[in-house]
Amino acid sequence: MALDRWIALIFITFCCAYGYLAFFTMDQLLPPFMQRNPVWPSTFPKVLSILGVIVGLIVLLGLEKQTDASEPSATEINYRRLHEYKLGQALMLLGLMVAYALALRPVGFLLGTTLFLIAGSAVLGERKWHIMIPVAMIATGCVWYLVQQVLGIFLRPFPFFMGI
Amino acid sequence: MLEGIMIGLSAAFSIQNLLMVIAGCLIGTFIGMLPGLGPMSIIAIMIPVAITLGDPTAALILLAGVYYGAIFGGSTSSILLNAPGVAGTVATSFDGYPMARKGQAGKALTIAAVASFAGGTIGAILLMIFAPALSSVALLFHSAEYFALMVVGLSAIAAFAGTGQVAKALMMTILGLILATVGEGALFNMPRFTLGLMDLQSGISFITLAMAMFALPEAMFLVLNPARGASGAEAGSGKITNLRFSREEAKAMAPVIGRQSVQGFFIGVLPGAGATIASFLGYAVERNIAKGEEQAEFGKGSVKGLAAPETANNAACTGSFVPLLTLGIPGSGTTAILLGALIALNVTPGPRLMTDTPEVFWAVIISMFIGNLVLLILNLPLIPYIAKILAIPRNYLIPFILFFTLMGAYIGQNNATELLILVGLGVMATILRFADYPLAPLLIGFILGTMLEDNFARSMQLYRGLDFVIERPMTLGLLVLALLLVLLPSYRARRARKRAEGVADGD
Numbered sequence: 001m002a003l004d005r006w007i008a009l010i011f012i013t014f015c016c017a018y019g020y021l022a023f024f025t026m027d028q029l030l031p032p033f034m035q036r037n038p039v040w041p042s043t044f045p046k047v048l049s050i051l052g053v054i055v056g057l058i059v060l061l062g063l064e065k066q067t068d069a070s071e072p073s074a075t076e077i078n079y080r081r082l083h084e085y086k087l088g089q090a091l092m093l094l095g096l097m098v099a100y101a102l103a104l105r106p107v108g109f110l111l112g113t114t115l116f117l118i119a120g121s122a123v124l125g126e127r128k129w130h131i132m133i134p135v136a137m138i139a140t141g142c143v144w145y146l147v148q149q150v151l152g153i154f155l156r157p158f159p160f161f162m163g164i
Numbered sequence: 165m166l167e168g169i170m171i172g173l174s175a176a177f178s179i180q181n182l183l184m185v186i187a188g189c190l191i192g193t194f195i196g197m198l199p200g201l202g203p204m205s206i207i208a209i210m211i212p213v214a215i216t217l218g219d220p221t222a223a224l225i226l227l228a229g230v231y232y233g234a235i236f237g238g239s240t241s242s243i244l245l246n247a248p249g250v251a252g253t254v255a256t257s258f259d260g261y262p263m264a265r266k267g268q269a270g271k272a273l274t275i276a277a278v279a280s281f282a283g284g285t286i287g288a289i290l291l292m293i294f295a296p297a298l299s300s301v302a303l304l305f306h307s308a309e310y311f312a313l314m315v316v317g318l319s320a321i322a323a324f325a326g327t328g329q330v331a332k333a334l335m336m337t338i339l340g341l342i343l344a345t346v347g348e349g350a351l352f353n354m355p356r357f358t359l360g361l362m363d364l365q366s367g368i369s370f371i372t373l374a375m376a377m378f379a380l381p382e383a384m385f386l387v388l389n390p391a392r393g394a395s396g397a398e399a400g401s402g403k404i405t406n407l408r409f410s411r412e413e414a415k416a417m418a419p420v421i422g423r424q425s426v427q428g429f430f431i432g433v434l435p436g437a438g439a440t441i442a443s444f445l446g447y448a449v450e451r452n453i454a455k456g457e458e459q460a461e462f463g464k465g466s467v468k469g470l471a472a473p474e475t476a477n478n479a480a481c482t483g484s485f486v487p488l489l490t491l492g493i494p495g496s497g498t499t500a501i502l503l504g505a506l507i508a509l510n511v512t513p514g515p516r517l518m519t520d521t522p523e524v525f526w527a528v529i530i531s532m533f534i535g536n537l538v539l540l541i542l543n544l545p546l547i548p549y550i551a552k553i554l555a556i557p558r559n560y561l562i563p564f565i566l567f568f569t570l571m572g573a574y575i576g577q578n579n580a581t582e583l584l585i586l587v588g589l590g591v592m593a594t595i596l597r598f599a600d601y602p603l604a605p606l607l608i609g610f611i612l613g614t615m616l617e618d619n620f621a622r623s624m625q626l627y628r629g630l631d632f633v634i635e636r637p638m639t640l641g642l643l644v645l646a647l648l649l650v651l652l653p654s655y656r657a658r659r660a661r662k663r664a665e666g667v668a669d670g671d
Contacts (some may be wrong), residue, residue, distance in 0.1 A: 004599035018342060039624040041352040044617045045345050052338045058331040064654055079598035085388040101583030120563025153575055
C-alpha cells in the first residue's frame with residue numbers, strides 16, 4: 001500500500017477517535033440551559049468527523065482516479081528511496097531541535113543558540129571550526145540584541161545558575 | 165474613495181511605513197532568492213516581528229513588502245540558477261534561464277523587474293477599483309452567507325489542487341478544520357479536545373502551525389536532498405552586467421504586459437488559483453497567440469515568454485488581496501498567513517475594514533505602489549550583490565533556517581513546549597509532503613475554521629436550525645456552487661477517461 005493510503009487510514013482512525021469524543025463524551029458536560037440551543041459545541045466536530053471519514057475513505061479506496069505518478073524530478077524527494085537521501089542528518093537535526101527546545105530555558109539563550117548553530121553545521125558535515133564558532137557567536141549575539149532590545153521580548157540570556 | 169486614498173497616502177508615506185516597505189522588499193528578495201524557501205515560509209518567519217510592531221498598518225505593509233520581494237527574489241533564482249525558489253516563478257525559468265545562459269542575465273533580470281513592476285502596479289489599480297465595489301456588496305452579507313462563502317472558498321482551494329488531488333486536498337482542509345476546534349472556542353467558552361493538557365487550552369498557535377507546515381519541511385527537504393539547493397556557488401560568482409533592453413524589445417513586451425496584468429489579476433482573485441496558475445496560464449496564452457518566429461523563440465530566451473509569467477504572477481499576488489481585504493477570506497496560503505497576522509493584531513479583515521479602519525485598507529494599497537517602485541529602483545541595481553547570498557554554503561544556511569523557525573514559534577508564545585509541538589507537527593508535515601498531500605489547504609482550513617464555526621453557529625441560532633439554507637437563496641446558491649466545485653473535477657476526469665477507453669476499444 002502506498003504511503004498516501006496509509007496516511008488516509010491513519011486519518012480515518014484519527015477521525016473515528018475524534019468523532020467518538022464528539023459524539024459520546026462532550027455532550028454529557030453540557031449545562032442544561034445550553035442544551036436548548038440549536039447548535040452545541042459538539043455539533044461542528046460531529047459534522048467534521050463524518051466528513052473526514054468519508055473523504056478519508058475516498059483516498060483510501062482510491063475512488064478518485066490518480067494521474068499516473070511520474071518519477072519525481074531530481075530536486076523532489078522520492079520517499080520510496082528515502083534511505084538514499086541524507087536521512088541520518090535530517091533525523092539528527094530533528095533531535096537537535098528537540099534538545100534545543102528542552103535546553104533553552106535551563107541553559108539560556110546565548111549559550112544554547114550558539115551550541116545549536118555550531119552543532120547544526122557540524123551535523124551537516126562542516127569542520128571549519130575557526131569559521132563556524134565565530135559565525136554562530138556573532139549571529140546569536142545579533143539576534144539576541146534584536147529580539148531583546150529592539151523588539152522588547154525577554155529571552156533569558158544566561159544559564160539558570162547565573163541568576164537573571 | 166478619494167478621501168480614503170488621501171488617508172492611505174498620508175499613512176503610507178510616514179517615515180516608519182516607508183522604511184517598512186523598503187525593509188520588507190529587501191528581506192523578501194534576500195530570502196526569496198534562496199532555493200526552497202517560498203513566500204509562505206518567509207512570511208511565517210516574519211510574523212512574530214510584524215506582530216511585535218503593534219501597529220497593524222505597519223505590520224501589513226511589512227508583510228506585503230516581504231511577499232512581493234519574495235516573488236521577485238524567486239524569479240531571480242529562476243533566471244540565474246534555473247532553481248525557482250517559489251512555485252509561482254517556475255514559468256519564469258522557461259525563458260529566463262536560457263536568456264541567462266546566453267550571457268544576457270542582466271537583461272533578463274531587468275525585464276523580469278519591469279514586468280513585475282507593471283503587473284503589480286496595474287494589479288494595484290484594479291484592486292483600488294474592485295475592492296470597494298466588492299466590499300459594498302459584501303456588506304449585505306449575513307453570517308449565513310459568510311458561512312456559505314467560506315465553504316465555497318475551501319472547496320475552491322481543493323478543486324484547484326489539480327487532477328487526482330481533490331480528495332487529498334479536501335482531507336487536508338478537514339484536518340485543518342479539526343485542528344482549529346482544539347482549545348477554548350470563543351462562542352462556547354468551554355475547552356474542547358484539549359486531552360486535559362494545559363498547553364492545548366488556548367489551542368494550537370497559528371504561527372507554530374504555519375512554520376511547521378512550510379518552513380520546517382522545506383528545510384528538511386534541503387537536508388535530505390542536497391541537489392535541491394545545489395549549483396548556488398556558480399551563479400553567485402558569475403558577473404551580471406548590462407541591465408538594459410532595447411526599444412524593439414520594449415515594444416514587443418508592452419501588449420503582453422497589458423494583457424497579462426489583467427488576466428493575472430483576475431486569476432489571483434479566484435480562491436485557490438493564485439500566482440502559480442496565473443504564471444503558467446499567462447505563459448501558455450502568450451505562446452499560443454504569438455506568431456511564427458516569435459512562437460519558436462519561446463523556451464529559448466524569448467522576451468515575451470519571460471515578461472508574461474512575471475507580469476501575471478505579480479498581478480495575481482495583488483489580486484489575491486481582494487478576497488482577503490473585502491471578504492476576510494483568504495484565497496491562498498500566503499494570504500491565509502496574512503489573515504492570521506491581522507487577527508493577532510486585532511484587525512478583522514472584511515467588508516467593514518474599509519469603513520472601520522480605512523487607514524489600514526488604503527495604506528496597504530498605496531504601499532503596494534511604493535513596494536513595486538522600491539523593487540524596481542532599489543532592488544534591481546542591488547541584485548548583483550544580493551545574488552551573492554546564493555553562494556552561502558548550505559552547511560551554514562540550514563542551521564540558520566531551523567533556528568529562525570524555532571525562534572518564530574518561541575517568540576510568539578514564550579513557551580518551550582511550543583517548540584516541541586512545532587517539531588512534532590513539522591515531522592507530520594514532512595511525511596504528508598512525501599505522500600504528495602498539499603499543505604496550504606490545511607493552513608487555510610485551520611485559519612478559517614473558527615470563523616466558519618462561528619458563522620455557522622450564529623446562523624443556526626438566528627434561524628433556530630438549518631432553515632437558513634432554504635430561506636436565504638444566496639446561501640443556498642453558494643453552497644450548491646461549493647458542491648459543484650468539488651464534484652466537477654472528478655466528473656470531468658471520469659468523462660475524459662470514459663472517452664479515452666472508448667477510443668482504445670476502437671469506438
